[in-house]
Each structure stands twice: as C-alpha cells, then as structure tokens.
Amino acid sequence: MLPTKEAALNVTRNRVNLFALPGLVVVLIVTQVPFLITVLMSFVRWNMRRPDLPVAFNGIDNYVYILTDQDFFRVLLNTFKITVFSLVIALVLAFLLALAFNRKFPGVAIARSLLIIPYFVMEPVIGIVWKTLMLSPSFGINDVVARAFGVAPISFFSSDNALKTIILLCVWQWTPFLFLILLSGLQSLPEEVLEAARVDGAGALRQIWSFKIPLMRPFIEVAGVFGLINLLKVFGIIFVTTQGGPGVSSANLPYYVYRTAFYDWQAGRSAAISVVTVILTLIIINVFFRTQRDVRER
C-alpha cells in the first residue's frame, strides 16, 4: 500500500510543480534571454554611429580588444578598489555606529532616523549635492573652508583623488543600510549570554570581540553580501560626479560598459565587457560565499 500512496503523492507534487512553470518562463524570458543576446552581441562588430558599415560576426576580436586594452585593466582594478575599500570601511563604520546606537538615550529614534537618510537619497542627487555644493573647489563648502583657513581648496575630483572621492561617497551612501542590518542583529542578541559575560567580568571590548562579533556573524554576512552586490554595480554616483574621469581614473566596470556603448558607440565591445563583468562578478561572489563557509566550518 505504501508504494501506491507515495506514487499518488508524487503525482500530486508534479501537478503542483506545474503551477510554478509560468513564473519560471517569465523569469527565463526576463533574465536569461537578454543575457543570451548580450553573449551573442559580444561576437559582433557593430559601430552604432556607422549604419553604412555592416553589422558582422567578428569572432573573438572584441574580447581580444578589451583584454589588450590597458584602460580595461585600470577599470578592473578601480572596480576592485571601490568594492573592497567601500565595503570594509562601510562595514566597520556601520558596526561601530550600531554599537553606539544600540542603547537608550533621549532622542535615539530621531538620531537613528537622521543616520539612515543617506540611504534613501537617490544616487544622482547624492552626486550633484556632493560635487557642486560640498566638494567643488570653486562653489562648494570646500572653497569656503579653504578660504577661511587661507589654504588652497582640495581637488577632490583630480586624477589623484577622484577614485578616493568615489569611495568616500559610496561609504556615505551604503553605511546607513549596513547599519540597519547590524543594529537589528545587535538588538536580537540573547541578553542572558551578554549578562553572563558581564557577571564573569568581561569588559566592553572583550564582550564585543568574544561575544557580540561571533554571535553577529550571520548578520555581518548578510550585510556583506548586500553591500558587495550593490557596490559592484555602482553607477549613478560615478555618472554624475566624475563620468569615470579624469581619463578612466574613477571608472568602474558598469560605467565602462555604458561608456563603451553610449559614448564610443561600440555595441559588440560593450557586450564583451558586460560578459566579462558577469563572469568576474560570479567568481567574486562565489569566492565570498566560499570564504564565509570556510570561516564557519573552522
């Protein structure tokens, strides 16, 4: 009798699974078809400014072009720096802020609300405000402060500083979001464990290092994953403030894809950079997850 029951259950399961099919089809069409088209386009020579030239298959020429292009490797390194430095700085800041705001004091709710405002501001607005009102050496607060001290204003968007400035803005934008995740983590820690640690004489630093950080690991991991995914695809801030320049000194891969497509008008080359970007992103995220798993297992 048992096998018959199982068989009946399987049939029911199969029927139920069929209802997932429409959703699966939509997901495939929306996500995989554009990617497949991008892969196909990466083997095509198409200069959008020249409709008189044929759109033709050109083998791996686009890949050869980008892999022998010095700018591509500079952009790749920039992407790595923007992602890693922003993520580490934002995570540390967010954790410190979460510790500071995980207590009751008058006005704590207002203070927390003020702290998360940057996360809700649109990227173009962040770019315009920081570029013109804050950091501009001619019109911004940068100029006012420099004049007050009788020194030359700092050139935040020069080729030496543009990348650091982009990292600064990314940290400013993403710290509040990571702060929210880590604060919720701190608030959910078992009070009795911390109480026991206090009774046993653990100081504040010991409590953080030996109890709070280990207990918070799942939350830190979630914050890290969200931060990583979002920082890998920063676009608006770069577009509005530096347009990847001077040169390509502050360009990252998403912006470079855009620039190759809509300023250089090389559709095939842009598609090839997109494909390489997707592959690298998958590798980075995979390494990130694997490292976390190894740490957990240890």
Add this chain to the structure above:
Amino acid sequence: MSKARRLKLAAIAAVLTLPVALSACQGGSPGGDSGDSGDSGAPKKIVVASVNNGPMMTMQELAPEFTKQTGIDVDFVMLTENDIRSKIQQDVTVNGGQFDVVTLGTSDAGTYLDAGWTVPLQPLFEKMAADKKAAYDEDDLIEGTVAAFSSEKQGMAAIPLYGESTMTMYRKDLFDKAGLTMPDEPTWDQIYDFAKKLNGQSGTVGMALRGKAGYGENMYVFNTIMNAYGAQVADTDWNAKYDSPEMAAAWEFYRKLQKDAGAPEASSNGYTETLNLMSSGKAAIYYDATVSADVFEGDDSAVKGKMGYAMSPSGPGKGNTQTVGGWGVGLTSSSKNKDAAFEFMTWVTSKDYVKLVAEKKGWLDVLTGARASTYQAPEYQKVAPHASLVLKSLEKVDFAHPAVNDTPYVGNSLPGIPEWAGMGEQVGQVLSEYISGDGSTGDALGKAQDVATKAFVDGGRK
C-alpha cells in the same frame, strides 16, 4: 496525469504567460501617442529632445504660444550637452521613434542626415505655401551657419536655431586695475600672460576654460587651440596626427594655461561650470562660445557692464581659429508627425519667434547667429555691445578649411565625421587626465594617437 497531458498544460501556460512577459519588457515611449494622433484626428503632439541651455529653456517656456497658434502639443526632453547627444543618438540609431525634433550640433547635423537618421529639409521648404515661405524668408539665414548645419551630399540637415562662434571675453575692470590692455586680436601667448598675472587677484582665477572630458566639451574649445597651433586630427590619407610636434605644443600649452592660471580642478569644468565661474565674477578671462556674452550682459549677471570682448586668440600656426558652432533643429526619420514637427521647426527659427522672445524675455535672450536681420535690429545692437564682434567672427570662419594644411574633414573644432563622437570622447578623456596630472606629453599623445588610429580603422577609413 499523463505525460502528454502535462506537456500540453505546460505549453498552454507558457503561451498564456508570454504576452505578459513581452508586454512587461516593452518600454513606454513618450512619443508613442504621437504616431496615432496624426491619423485619428485627435490633437497632434510632438516630442522635442533638446540640450538644456538658456536659449532652449526659453524655447520650452514659449512653446505654449505655438500650441495656441496651431493646436499642436509639444513635449520636451531636456538634458545637459553630453547627455542629450547620447540620448538622441541612442534613439535614432535603433529607430526608436521617441523624438520628432532633435537639437543637433554642427558636427552631428550632416552625419545624421547622411546616416538616414534625419530627413533632408530642403524638399520640405520647397513644399511650403508661398505666403508662409515669404514670411519665413529663408534667405535671411546666415549662409556660413547654414553651411555648418548641412550635409555635403544632401543639403540642409538642420535649421540653425542659433549660431555661435568663439571669442575672448574678459573683465575690463580687472584689466584696468592691473594696467593691462587686451588687444582686439590677441594671441594665445598674450592670453597666458594676462591670465597668469590676474590669477588670484581680487579672488578670481585667471582663466575659465573648459577641461571636462567630452567630444563637445573640452574638445570643442581645445580643438580651436589645436588649429591655432597648426595641428590637425588627421592628414588627407586619414593618418592620425596626434604624434605631430604641433599637436604636442598645443597640448603642453593647454595644460600650462590650465595649471598656471585656470580654475582648480579644471578637468571637471564643462561649459556650464566655466560659464558660472565667469558670470559670478570668479574669473578674469573666458574663452568659449559667443552666446555666453548674452548671459554676462544679463540682469542676473555679477559682471554686467564690466565685460570686454576680443576675437579668438591666434597661435603660432594659424590666425583664424574661431569656430562656427551652435545648435540646429533636425527632423527624425522615425517621426510619425513630420508635418507638425516641421511646422514647429519653422516657427522656432522664424523672425516672428525672434520678436516673441524679445517681447517676452528681452532682446538679450533672442537667438543670434542664425538670422542676419537680428543683428540689424537697433534694439539688439543697443543691448549687445558684442554683436558686431560676433558677426565678424562668424563671417571670418572658414568651416571647410579648419587647419593650416588640408584636412579630410570639415568643421572648425568638431570634425564633421561620424567617428568623432566616440573618438573625440576618448581623446577628451585622455586630455582631461593629462591636464589633471603630471603625466608625460608623449604618453598622453601616444594614447590619443592609438585611439584615433583605431577609430579610423574601425570606421573603414584605412
């Protein structure tokens, strides 16, 4: 359930889902309803994509007058120079049909028409009713400006909305205070000396000059310096010429000027930023489009009445370095409302529109450089002390021979070739990084040479 039945059910589900997915993928188009309205008898609507500078903002502001006269609604998509060029290009390349009328610069107008993205305008003028044609007075359009907005093969590609040249604009009061005199036709070396002397005096920078990368941003201004130094983008066989000694001299001069007397962080200053520097009284000398003078003489300007004007500076190579530029309006091939769009184009470039702007906004806001009659108007001459100089600049421009030696392209500062958008953008980035840092001229020019050579090969020139 049998396997066949399951497959059938799955196929039905997929077919039912497909339209939903496809409709989700289909983007809305602001011009979407313009296609139908023409046939249905409903009010017509056209979409104009335009750069968001002063004259165009005025155009947007006054468009309801056109709607009142004709019943044709006009929607605008307004963006900054770099962005609008890219946005328009994205749409016309794939025949997107979002826009009916687009604003085009001199380097784009001819190539857009030759590529089939816009339609030739001469046949549309020929179809105009006699009375409308007489009132429009096509002969009043300045010949040099029309040539800059034309294709060599197919004639007028865009109607000039306004034409502009480049000239030197400077603070007379600061020059007087420092005991300096600007010649009527200065050289770049003189400009450098003046700018360096005035840099830091009275809280101003010596020179407000574009440095922000873009084929129509830093390259618009820099290429006139390049021409003045006797350099050129390519020789008549399409060999890139960024490796010439003249080009090296031009790049070095431009960096020296920006570093010694330019605004801090000059590499992030485009047209808008340098204009703001000058109009807010934070710069002593400004070299850019003549149309900026109308802003400096306006009531909102901190430098009204303090400005002096001189011709474009000349260099060691060539005296005649001013350019003819500006914006014109073109009619896209994908427009489904061509008649309505052409009606708007002739309205906004008409003599009546000049009068309308003068009446509503004042004579300083009228479009200049397109119609000779504007310069003859006593009201305009009264408020624009620079009017005669602008006309002189436009008349002296040699659009077909920008450099000392022969070139395979036309166009004074922006070569009128389709490759220029991509190539100019990349060279602009190299130049912007060059002035921002301390890298060697040889390395920077090597990169620029490489970019230009690849662009000419990609473009099938070589």
